[in-house]
Amino acid sequence: MGRVSTFADPEVIKLCETSFVPVCTDDWYTRRRRDDEGEFFHKVAVQGPRKDRDGTRQGIYVFTADGELLGFKNAGQDAAVMKQVFADALAKFKKLPAARTKPGAVTVPPHGKLDPNYTRQLPAGALVLRANARILDRKGDAFAKGTCEFTGGDRASRDFVWLTKDEVQALAPAKVEVGFRYPVPAAVAERIARFHLADNTRGEPAFWKKDQVRKNDMTLTVVKADAESVDLRLDGAATMASDADLAKADRGYEVKLRGQLRWDTGRKTFTGFDVAGVGDHWGRSTFTPGDRPGRSLLGVAFGLADTDRPSERIAPQGLRDRNPYWGKE
């Protein structure tokens, strides 16, 4: 809700740019971290109502660089309320001694060893794709934003795909010959199907188990090539369902995919990676109630992320459980 209310409000955006240092983290990791960042957050959180270290610590916090809590609200669904929280927190900050608030007053030591269990670092040389999904309706031969009763359920969802350097190299064509067709490496196709062809438009979805991927064919075809680059078309069809008999499956997605990729032969990486898909989705998972009745269209789109932005280097949601995401189980 914060995305469409508080943090979409022009005054709040301006405040974040001028008066605060804005930061976002996933509480699933942060509250569990046993390292400098986790301990610091614990020290801040217990000054407010979120005192239970094992319970949720979701919320919007304002605090000083040395760890004094100045404001807290559990959610940002009302921009007017949040603007007052922010104004009050800024007023408190201004009343603190300059010896604690002036630039350079606080010394922050280097972070010690990161908690390896509850931090996720982008692997060196990895490729990051932005992944969006959206409910759709057909309007003639066009696709339109779908309608649903769930607030915000018509918005494009957001996640990221991580591919390792080796996986990226394995996606490149072995033969640069127009018409050469080859399968997307199984590890990549499986990751996309299990973790990125899911309905996350109403929140955190249950990802597909390995045996719930009923069909997964993805191929790449060389369509153009020159000395600098190779253009590829991706074609795909995947079916994920909670039961092998789709008529009995209470949740499923039958999707067709198409993509346009460009492989830079000099840099040995992809400089274009646009993929789109659409198909029938049905059902819900524990944290995604409010699904549309029966089968309805769900679209997906992938594209290269801008990894210079910290916000596009956040870990895929599916990477909380590392082994399945990396194909190790």
Add this chain to the structure above:
Amino acid sequence: MRKWFQFAGLGAVVAVAVVGSGFCQSQPAPVVEQLSAAEFDKLLTAVRPAAGEDDFDKIPWRTSIWDARLKAAKEGKPILLWEMDGHPLGCG
């Protein structure tokens, strides 16, 4: 943005260099029912966030509280943390 990519006139170019590892590429690739190029373009537009839809992403978010501390200390500003179970900038 995708003007570089042309589906038309594909038959003319044949290159000889071999790139990539070739991993698994000796396996036959299945024939997949295709989405049309026209559907592809419409889908990308329909699914991706429209202009103004993701204004929260205009905010210069950091994703590490420690990094935010360093910047806040240097600039003499308080930190604003948006903390959710499921990353506020991902997770759906």
